[in-house]
Amino acid sequence: MLLVFGSAKLLAEVFERLKQPGIVGEILAGVIIGPSVLGWLSPTDFLNALANLGAMFLLFRVGLDVKSSELIKVGGIATVVATLGVICPFILGWGIMRLWGEPQIGSIFVGAAMVATSVGITAQVLAAKGLLHHNSSKIILAAAVIDDVQGLLVLAVVSSLAKGKLNLVELGLTALLAVGFTVIVAKWGTATMRRVVPHMHQRLRVGESQFVMALVLLFALSVLAVWIGVAAIVGAFLAGMALAESVEPRVRDLAHGVTELLLPFFLAGIGLYVNLRAFKNTSLLTLALVILLAALLSKFVGCSLGALSLGKADAVRIGVGMMPRGEVGMVVAQIGLTIGAIEQNVYSVVVFMAVATTIVAPPLLNLAFAGVKPTAPEEVFRLV
Amino acid sequence: MLLVFGSAKLLAEVFERLKQPGIVGEILAGVIIGPSVLGWLSPTDFLNALANLGAMFLLFRVGLDVKSSELIKVGGIATVVATLGVICPFILGWGIMRLWGEPQIGSIFVGAAMVATSVGITAQVLAAKGLLHHNSSKIILAAAVIDDVQGLLVLAVVSSLAKGKLNLVELGLTALLAVGFTVIVAKWGTATMRRVVPHMHQRLRVGESQFVMALVLLFALSVLAVWIGVAAIVGAFLAGMALAESVEPRVRDLAHGVTELLLPFFLAGIGLYVNLRAFKNTSLLTLALVILLAALLSKFVGCSLGALSLGKADAVRIGVGMMPRGEVGMVVAQIGLTIGAIEQNVYSVVVFMAVATTIVAPPLLNLAFAGVKPTAPEEVFRLV
Numbered sequence: 001m002l003l004v005f006g007s008a009k010l011l012a013e014v015f016e017r018l019k020q021p022g023i024v025g026e027i028l029a030g031v032i033i034g035p036s037v038l039g040w041l042s043p044t045d046f047l048n049a050l051a052n053l054g055a056m057f058l059l060f061r062v063g064l065d066v067k068s069s070e071l072i073k074v075g076g077i078a079t080v081v082a083t084l085g086v087i088c089p090f091i092l093g094w095g096i097m098r099l100w101g102e103p104q105i106g107s108i109f110v111g112a113a114m115v116a117t118s119v120g121i122t123a124q125v126l127a128a129k130g131l132l133h134h135n136s137s138k139i140i141l142a143a144a145v146i147d148d149v150q151g152l153l154v155l156a157v158v159s160s161l162a163k164g165k166l167n168l169v170e171l172g173l174t175a176l177l178a179v180g181f182t183v184i185v186a187k188w189g190t191a192t193m194r195r196v197v198p199h200m201h202q203r204l205r206v207g208e209s210q211f212v213m214a215l216v217l218l219f220a221l222s223v224l225a226v227w228i229g230v231a232a233i234v235g236a237f238l239a240g241m242a243l244a245e246s247v248e249p250r251v252r253d254l255a256h257g258v259t260e261l262l263l264p265f266f267l268a269g270i271g272l273y274v275n276l277r278a279f280k281n282t283s284l285l286t287l288a289l290v291i292l293l294a295a296l297l298s299k300f301v302g303c304s305l306g307a308l309s310l311g312k313a314d315a316v317r318i319g320v321g322m323m324p325r326g327e328v329g330m331v332v333a334q335i336g337l338t339i340g341a342i343e344q345n346v347y348s349v350v351v352f353m354a355v356a357t358t359i360v361a362p363p364l365l366n367l368a369f370a371g372v373k374p375t376a377p378e379e380v381f382r383l384v
Numbered sequence: 385m386l387l388v389f390g391s392a393k394l395l396a397e398v399f400e401r402l403k404q405p406g407i408v409g410e411i412l413a414g415v416i417i418g419p420s421v422l423g424w425l426s427p428t429d430f431l432n433a434l435a436n437l438g439a440m441f442l443l444f445r446v447g448l449d450v451k452s453s454e455l456i457k458v459g460g461i462a463t464v465v466a467t468l469g470v471i472c473p474f475i476l477g478w479g480i481m482r483l484w485g486e487p488q489i490g491s492i493f494v495g496a497a498m499v500a501t502s503v504g505i506t507a508q509v510l511a512a513k514g515l516l517h518h519n520s521s522k523i524i525l526a527a528a529v530i531d532d533v534q535g536l537l538v539l540a541v542v543s544s545l546a547k548g549k550l551n552l553v554e555l556g557l558t559a560l561l562a563v564g565f566t567v568i569v570a571k572w573g574t575a576t577m578r579r580v581v582p583h584m585h586q587r588l589r590v591g592e593s594q595f596v597m598a599l600v601l602l603f604a605l606s607v608l609a610v611w612i613g614v615a616a617i618v619g620a621f622l623a624g625m626a627l628a629e630s631v632e633p634r635v636r637d638l639a640h641g642v643t644e645l646l647l648p649f650f651l652a653g654i655g656l657y658v659n660l661r662a663f664k665n666t667s668l669l670t671l672a673l674v675i676l677l678a679a680l681l682s683k684f685v686g687c688s689l690g691a692l693s694l695g696k697a698d699a700v701r702i703g704v705g706m707m708p709r710g711e712v713g714m715v716v717a718q719i720g721l722t723i724g725a726i727e728q729n730v731y732s733v734v735v736f737m738a739v740a741t742t743i744v745a746p747p748l749l750n751l752a753f754a755g756v757k758p759t760a761p762e763e764v765f766r767l768v
Contacts, residue, residue, distance in 0.1 A: 002603035009596050016589035049430055128591060205400035207512060208644055212393050215645060219386035253634075254641030260592050261599060261642050 003041065007033050008264035021362035023124055026264050027355065030271020043272045051269030054262030055120050055327065056236040060218050061259045062123040062141070063240020064252050065132050068190045071142045071241070074135070078142035081306035085143065085322050086150045088302030089114035092294045097346075100287060105162050106346060109336035112158045113350045114295050116151030118326025119144030120233065120266065121358045125365045126321070130374030136314045139307060140321040141237075145186075148234050148328070149178045155332055156229070162341045177228045182238065185221065189242030193217075197246040210247050211254045217243065231328065270326055274355045278348035288349045292356050299323050299357075317368045324361040329354035387425065391417050392648035405746035407508055410648050411739065414655020427656045435653030438646030439504050439711065440620040444602050445643045446507040446525070447624020448636050449516050452574045455526045455625070458519070462526035465690035469527065469706050470534045472686030473498040476678045481730075484671060489546050490730060493720035496542045497734045498679050500535030502710025503528030504617065504650065505742045509749045510705070514758030520698045523691060524705040525621075529570075532618050532712070533562045539716055540613070546725045561612045566622065569605065573626030577601075581630040594631050595638045601627065615712065654710055658739045662732035672733045679737050680744065683707050701752045708745040713738035 008026040015025030033040045041047075071078075093114040097107035119141060126137045156174050160166045201209055218239040225235025243251070279285040304319035333350035336342040342350075392410040399409030417424045425431075455462075477498040481491035503525060510521045540558050544550045585593055602623040609619030627635070663669040688703035717734035720726040726734075 002600070002607050005603060006600055009590060009600065013588060013590045022590055046430060046433055204397060206393055206397045206406055211641070211644055216386070216390055216393065219389060223386050250637075253637045254644060257595070257638030257641030258645050260595055260638060 004268050005264050008268040024359050024362050026267035027271045027359055030268030031274050034272035036274050036276040047269055050262055050265040054266030055233050056222055057259040057262055058120050059233040059237040060240040061255050063237040064244050066241050067244055068186050068241045070138055074139045074142050078139050079146055081143040081303045082146035084302040084306040085299055086115050089298040092298040096294055106342045108158050109341045112154050113329040113332035115154050116328035117144045117147045117322045118324045118328050121324040122321045125362045136317040139318055145234055148231055149182055152178055152229050162339055174229055178230050181228050185238040190245055193242045194246045211251050214243055214251050270355055273351050284345055288352045291349055291353045295353050295357055296323055320364045320368045324358040325354040326358045388652050389648050392652040408743050408746050410651035411655045411743055414652030415658050418656035420658050420660040431653055434649040438650030439617050440606055441643040441646055442504050443617040443621040444624040445639050446511055447621040448628050450625050451628055452570050452625045454522055458523045458526050462523050463530055465527040465687045466530035468686040468690040469683055470499050473682040476682040480678055490726045492542050493725045496538050497713040497716035499538050500712035501528045501531045501706045502708050502712045505708040506705045509746045520701040523702055529618055532615055533566055536562055536613050546723055558613055562614050565612050569622040574629055577626045578630045595635050598627055598635050654739055657735050668729055672736045675733055675737045676740050679741055680707055704748045704752045708742040709738040710742045
């Protein structure tokens with residue numbers, strides 16, 4: 001733990017001094033201590049669990065600063081952004097792999113792995129700059145949640161295809177559950193919590209009762225999300241958002257402490273999965289770079305197009321903000337590998353794409369948001 | 385995780401309403417969901433890791449509120465308290481087991497398991513009541529640290545005896561390292577950190593730099609402590625104490641958030657280890673109750689005697705505060721079981737003793753400290 005935490009923070013410091021985002025340093029720390037370079041560590045169950053908790057707390061913390069009413073307001077445009085941002089990468093990824101000579105099912109899996117945005121990285125960059133309340137930030141967050149639900153459906157379809165049978169009833173049910181869960185919590189969660197929290201707060205005798213309630217809600221919604229099939233972080237984000245208008249600032253501070261501890265494990269954990277040694281072969285390296293480029297461009301073009309009505313600057317910001325794939329793409333690739341739809345080398349390519357997009361995004365985000373003043377300056381102090 | 389956290393907090397709430405310490409409810413939650421009653425969960429590596437982290441953060445958090453100069457001031461009397469509190473339980477435990485008919489080596493192991501105080505429980509109760517700055521609290525903390533070092537030496541001796549050879553050079557080295565580490569960090573840690581922290585704080589660009597530094601120190605000293613052979617929590621406590629006079633209050637809040645999250649895993653985790661079903665046999669149950677009584681009495685008498693010069697009231701408080709054995713006793717029993725020095729049924733007895741002492745102590749502590757006003761009232765708000 002000392003190794004992961006220490007090296008992540010060390011490289012974060014180095015990157016901050018080079019005027020680069022510290023978050024990139026933390027991911028690279030994982031690459032360096034992982035099997036790619038030094039080989040001191042490889043992913044273990046315990047590190048993975050900490051990493052997952054870290055991502056959950058990050059999204060929970062972000063959710064605490066977001067009003068659900070504001071997200072629902074941008075819901076229409078976010079749906080367009082998310083949908084285009086799903087279609088473009090999928091088609092491009094699938095097409096490139098077909099041209100490369102990969103069989104149909106493997107190509108579909110690579111396309112699916114390029115679909116889902118990992119909003120954690122973007123959220124962290126925006127939060128650190130105090131820009132969570134910027135209009136394009138809200139659209140990015142809403143679109144990422146919708147995108148995750150869509151990604152789940154794509155994965156469900158792809159997995160059934162790989163197994164040879166498409167069970168439409170089951171798919172419909174999954175879709176209904178996922179959409180229903182998200183919409184219900186986003187829409188009525190805040191109002192419910194605004195009533196429940198003060199009531200419970202008065203009644204509970206246990207210490208730090210608000211934080212305890214918040215954690216119980218966080219765990220409960222995450223478990224529910226996983227059971228439904230959406231990512232745990234979506235549940236965590238929704239839990240945070242539901243509580244945003246009812247808890248005292250102290251809960252934010254306490255949750256922030258947990259996030260600070262666990263985030264390096266999430267970030268360095270992403271880096272641990274890359275194995276650069278897989279790319280000794282130049283043709284595989286070429287493929288990896290082509291796929292990376294395709295992943296960046298397709299998401300950028302798809303999402304920007306969806307947000308074009310907001311003007312060029314915001315469209316660019318949203319396009320860049322949706323770029324990182326992170327852990328979600330890796331999960332898809334992992335499933336593909338397990339059921340035999342893709343091979344080890346294609347898996348390495350997808351993981352490389354997932355990690356590289358998260359490394360490229362933060363500096364681009366800094367560029368895209370250059371000159372934008374934080375909408376809530378006190379947030380900067382609180383979140384950095 | 386939802387299960388552990390939720391049930392622990394639920395029972396904590398129930399206990400608070402019955403005017404009992406919530407901490408006891410959290411331990412009992414572990415007993416109930418564990419193999420003893422419902423059998424929903426048994427200890428896993430992941431839960432253990434969270435529990436250990438929880439104990440580390442608890443002691444770190446307590447250390448942050450303790451000035452090392454104040455602990456060193458009470459060092460003399462704490463040493464007497466710790467030493468008598470080691471000798472009495474050891475002799476009594478060993479004697480009872482010999483009378484019971486247990487072989488020499490097994491009896492020695494049980495005695496050794498009754499030695500080490502688990503200060504976490506007491507620290508949490510005192511912190512929650514805002515009594516950390518009370519004179520007897522300081523003596524309890526100091527004595528518990530010394531006691532842990534002595535317990536380590538007892539364990540080292542006992543383990544070598546069980547293996548049949550007593551390596552005096554190695555033992556001397558262990559003793560030297562353990563004592564040296566503790567004394568050096570306690571004595572010069574604060575002064576060093578008072579210089580280093582502001583200096584680093586100015587220079588570091590990484591976000592929340594003080595908290596990051598604190599965590600790095602926490603992990604580093606814990607690793608070092610384990611490497612030397614002392615418990616990780618001693619390292620964590622020393623790290624907190626070294627930083628007590630130099631970090632800003634925000635670090636306390638952030639660390640507090642982590643503690644709040646992880647503490648239920650530590651407490652319920654203790655409960656998970658008990659297996660009440662082992663006590664179907666009345667004679668074993670009798671032994672367990674006799675050992676429990678001996679553990680409570682011997683520690684109480686030993687430590688109170690050591691503190692008698694402070695007056696009756698403080699002597700009673702210190703005696704009660706040193707009672708809980710918790711995880712330390714279990715570790716000793718585990719080692720004994722592994723090397724074959726004790727059998728499964730004796731192991732169950734020791735675990736029962738370790739858990740029961742932690743459950744009995746908090747209400748007794750409440751009695752012993754009844755009527756004592758918190759020395760720093762704002763602490764109550766901050767820590768409860």
